Amino acid sequence: MSPKKILVVDDEANISMLLQMRLQAEGYEVIVAEDGEAGLKKMKREKPDLVIMDVFMPRLNGYEAWDRKSQDPEIQKIPMIIMSARCTTKDCYDTHAIVEFAPKPFDIPRFLEMVRRLVLPPPPPPPPAD
Numbered sequence: 001m002s003p004k005k006i007l008v009v010d011d012e013a014n015i016s017m018l019l020q021m022r023l024q025a026e027g028y029e030v031i032v033a034e035d036g037e038a039g040l041k042k043m044k045r046e047k048p049d050l051v052i053m054d055v056f057m058p059r060l061n062g063y064e065a066w067d068r069k070s071q072d073p074e075i076q077k078i079p080m081i082i083m084s085a086r087c088t089t090k091d092c093y094d095t096h097a098i099v100e101f102a103p104k105p106f107d108i109p110r111f112l113e114m115v116r117r118l119v120l121p122p123p124p125p126p127p128p129a130d
Helices: 013-025 036-046 062-071 090-096 108-119
Strands: 005-009 029-033 050-054 080-084 100-103
Touching: 005 013, 005 036, 013 029, 013 108, 029 036, 036 050, 036 062, 050 062, 050 108, 062 080, 080 108, 100 108
Parallel strands: 005 029, 005 050, 050 080, 080 100
Antiparallel strands: none
16 A cells, blocks of 8 residues: 655645655655645645644635635545644644644654544444344
């Protein structure tokens, strides 16, 4: 089975590099984009299993990219983690119907658990009772 593909979208090269190295060490294939616009193009081309996107970026921020992704049937079902250093709780972003949120700086074990949960398929349903 091929490794799960993750797209990291962040305008801070050091954050992208940190995530890329850590995720590759976990066995994931990692693609990087520098802003939301480039991220959307890579989502459509690469069809990643998960997108990790910063909120505050030039050209197209994470909110705008989330909204465009949600409207595009080709990519709308790709799970996404939104990350930010400006707010440390998911409550800041609930108006955008964001499901997963990771504050910066990262709690790496918790972050990796979130990634694993989102890229693994759900467990099969239990067998029917006899």
